[in-house]
Amino acid sequence: MSKKPVGRLFAVASRICLGLGTVVLASCAASSGPGGGNNAALSTAAAQAKANTLAQQFTLVDTHIDVPFRLHRGAANLELDNSTGEFDFPKAKRGGLDGAFMSIYIPATVDAQGGAAELADKLIDDMEALVASAPSKFTLAACSADVAAAKAAGKVALPLGMENGGPIAGDLAALTHFRERGIRYITLAHSKSNHISDSSYDSNRRWHGLSPFGVDLLAHMNKQGVMVDVSHISDEAFWQVLQLSATPVIASHSSLRHFTPGFERNMDDSMVKALGDAGGVIQINFGSAFLTEAAQVWGATFTEAATAYATAQGLDPTDPANAAKAKEFRTDYLKTNPFAYASIDDVLDHIDRAVQLAGIDAVGLGSDFDGVGDSLPINLKHVGDYPNLIAGLLKRGYSDVDIEKIMGGNVLRVWQEVEAYAAEQGTALSCSVANR
Numbered sequence: 001m002s003k004k005p006v007g008r009l010f011a012v013a014s015r016i017c018l019g020l021g022t023v024v025l026a027s028c029a030a031s032s033g034p035g036g037g038n039n040a041a042l043s044t045a046a047a048q049a050k051a052n053t054l055a056q057q058f059t060l061v062d063t064h065i066d067v068p069f070r071l072h073r074g075a076a077n078l079e080l081d082n083s084t085g086e087f088d089f090p091k092a093k094r095g096g097l098d099g100a101f102m103s104i105y106i107p108a109t110v111d112a113q114g115g116a117a118e119l120a121d122k123l124i125d126d127m128e129a130l131v132a133s134a135p136s137k138f139t140l141a142a143c144s145a146d147v148a149a150a151k152a153a154g155k156v157a158l159p160l161g162m163e164n165g166g167p168i169a170g171d172l173a174a175l176t177h178f179r180e181r182g183i184r185y186i187t188l189a190h191s192k193s194n195h196i197s198d199s200s201y202d203s204n205r206r207w208h209g210l211s212p213f214g215v216d217l218l219a220h221m222n223k224q225g226v227m228v229d230v231s232h233i234s235d236e237a238f239w240q241v242l243q244l245s246a247t248p249v250i251a252s253h254s255s256l257r258h259f260t261p262g263f264e265r266n267m268d269d270s271m272v273k274a275l276g277d278a279g280g281v282i283q284i285n286f287g288s289a290f291l292t293e294a295a296q297v298w299g300a301t302f303t304e305a306a307t308a309y310a311t312a313q314g315l316d317p318t319d320p321a322n323a324a325k326a327k328e329f330r331t332d333y334l335k336t337n338p339f340a341y342a343s344i345d346d347v348l349d350h351i352d353r354a355v356q357l358a359g360i361d362a363v364g365l366g367s368d369f370d371g372v373g374d375s376l377p378i379n380l381k382h383v384g385d386y387p388n389l390i391a392g393l394l395k396r397g398y399s400d401v402d403i404e405k406i407m408g409g410n411v412l413r414v415w416q417e418v419e420a421y422a423a424e425q426g427t428a429l430s431c432s433v434a435n436r
């Protein structure tokens with residue numbers, strides 16, 4: 001609560017409103033009126049009420065939700081308000097979610113064993129089937145304008161992002177294939193260094209950044225209008241991407257390393273600043289381990305205890321047959337070692353610092369809902385809870401204009417810039433897929 005970069009925020013906001021480029025933010029005209037500088041003075045109840053209104057009014061885009069892999073593991077009816085799972089239509093409508101990037105996630109193990117492209121195609125098939133089964137609720141999104149069209153039609157748009165470039169398999173024709181199937185960003189690597197890039201989670205830094213093919217792929221992603229996602233890749237790869245990309249890039253679900261020292265998966269201050277300077281956006285991840293050192297320490301201590309238990313019992317932790325025992329151990333462990341859940345204030349601290357470093361145009365939301373297990377902040381447990389975060393932004397003095405940008409305006413601007421570049425290159429994307 002102590003960090004309120006209000007003066008700077010307002011200065012930046014008014015500057016941006018004069019030069020919006022292709023993004024039209026409906027609230028610009030009211031940036032200095034009630035609901036701008038007075039937001040910090042709202043009572044808690046008034047902030048919550050206003051947040052509920054803004055969530056419905058502004059376009060909310062979340063760049064990383066792991067629904068495809070959740071459905072791959074087990075079917076769910078996303079037209080209903082499910083008691084488990086963090087995304088479904090009723091919750092999305094309550095939370096004001098308009099554009100939910102579905103993560104076409106390919107585990108590094110699949111990448112290593114073969115079958116990455118087949119899995120990606122299968123997960124995309126599943127998303128097409130989901131939309132076909134509930135056409136009045138969900139729609140695919142082939143371009144940024146589809147999100148607004150979906151919102152106007154009362155639907156939730158489901159653009160696609162590929163998490164792990166493994167399915168590209170060194171073949172630029174595969175990039176075209178997945179682009180035609182609707183992939184609009186690619187996270188170059190996941191938990192292991194791959195044929196495109198080194199990974200922040202992998203001590204094997206075989207490329208010291210991008211591979212020669214990765215450099216080539218990047219140019220073709222730019223040309224074809226597929227956003228480059230720097231989440232998960234190593235620092236070296238990040239700096240290379242920033243140097244090489246012809247268009248702004250996104251970090252689809254990353255937070256700030258400042259709050260989780262030593263955790264390379266998050267971005268350090270210089271990276272956040274450089275990303276913003278290059279016109280890109282950092283989309284804040286809500287997983288507690290991405291937000292606080294306490295959650296990081298809890299995770300490390302738990303892993304140590306679980307490993308010690310498995311060793312003492314002679315259990316192979318990688319054997320699926322031992323999954324029930326592992327779950328039982330975790331349940332017991334939690335009774336005496338409660339998980340260090342982050343709070344909404346922790347998420348707000350990340351947003352504040354990212355705004356201080358990179359400016360109000362460089363920050364957005366990449367929750368990782370359905371992707372981080374039971375580790376989400378208190379009161380930010382699913383897509384129905386975005387208004388709680390918006391209320392926090394209001395209480396910290398963010399103006400309506402600022403909030404519209406964080407909720408989705410910033411990433412939509414980047415997406416539009418990437419689309420415009422592809423059009424200049426003669427490879428414009430058609431919106432016709434989604435709105436049929």
Ligand SMILES: [Zn+2]
Pocket residue numbers: 163232253
């Ligand atoms: Zn991820």
